[in-house]
Amino acid sequence: MRRALAATLLVAALGAGLAACKPQPSPPTPPQGFDTCAAPSETTMKTWWDNSPFTSVGVYVGGANRGCAQPNLTSTWVSNVIGQGWKLLPIWVGPQAPCTTLGSTTKLNAAPLAALVDGYNEGLAAADRMSALGFGWLAPVYYDLEGYPRSTACADAIRSFSDGWVYALNNRGYLAGLYSSLCSGIIDMGDAVLTSKYVLNAIWIAAWNNTPNIYGFSSPGCSLWDMWWSNHQRVHQFMGAHDETWGGVVINIDSNAVDGPTYPG
DSSP: OHHHHHHHHHHHHHHHHHHHTSOOOSSSOSOEEEEOSSOOOHHHHHHHHHHSSOOEEEEEEEOTTOOSOOTTOSHHHHHHHHHHTOEEEEEEOOOBOTTOOOSSOOBOOSSHHHHHHHHHHHHHHHHHHHHHTTOOTTOEEEEEEOOOOOOHHHHHHHHHHHHHHHHHHHHTTOEEEEEEEIIIIIHHHHHTTTTOSSOOSEEEEEOOSSOOOSSOOEETTEEOOTTTTTTTOEEEEEEEEEEEEETTEEEEEEEEEEESOOBOO
């Protein structure tokens, strides 16, 4: 019994020592993660876990406007990558803002009531996909809403869409988040916090300032109150697409400061 206990303590100590060897981000807090178009292989994920400072990864789980095929993304991949130590940030890329200037993309309905139905249907579809991939209770799903030219009509449609998105996902046991540009989707939702029927559970702020801050977004015309989504409800994409190499393996990534919901939490 004593030998078994001693062996168990030795294994635990060795595990702690190995974990301590993982490179730390600079600055060391908040934790940092990355997202990339296609989920890397399990081998690549293990190499990056061992050699990079990242602890979370954004994965595009579905949606009509998802840009990359996902040959690696299965329930087994999700389970095994989590087993390596990773925390996941699921992303859903559905129809875009009715006022979007992006070409070749499906759009949300401009009428608020129809946009509400769009949000509900997208939430249900995302929940089905999350369940199929093995994501459990309170896993977040971040809706990828790319930047758009702001207008009152567009903002009204997006806020209605968000209500449907949150309602559908929360009823299925998932957290509902939104990824968008600070200067469009994020501030439009921030302006609606006090009037939304169903407030987003988390936000993912795209603001490429090369600084992994979570708060302090106060530029003229792009200001977000620090009090909104302040209970570990924020992710900040602070650097856009660039190549990084860890353990000899190159991936084209966006970099994120992560103080928001992940799976596992």
